[in-house]
Amino acid sequence: MAFSDNDIAFLIALGAFLISSFIYIIPIIVAAKKRSPKLKTIVLLNIFLGWTFVAWVVCLVLACKKAETTGKEDIKTEETKQDEKSPEVETV
16 A cells, blocks of 8 residues: 555645644643643743744753752751651650
């Protein structure tokens, strides 16, 4: 069975569409993988303005950017440090 020129053209167009669609949503995939707090912004910006290369790059940069932390997550109080120590055995 031989393919006609129309069939080959259709397969090439379909392949180009699938590859470009995957490339188009890369910022959304990266943001979801990194659990970005700006995921909704990235999705909306990419859907509505991603066709402009500049907005797509902005979305990709936002998706790759490390989430800013306040630094409060790493601070442990003396009380929590003592709770983490092994419990002392009381002797009677």
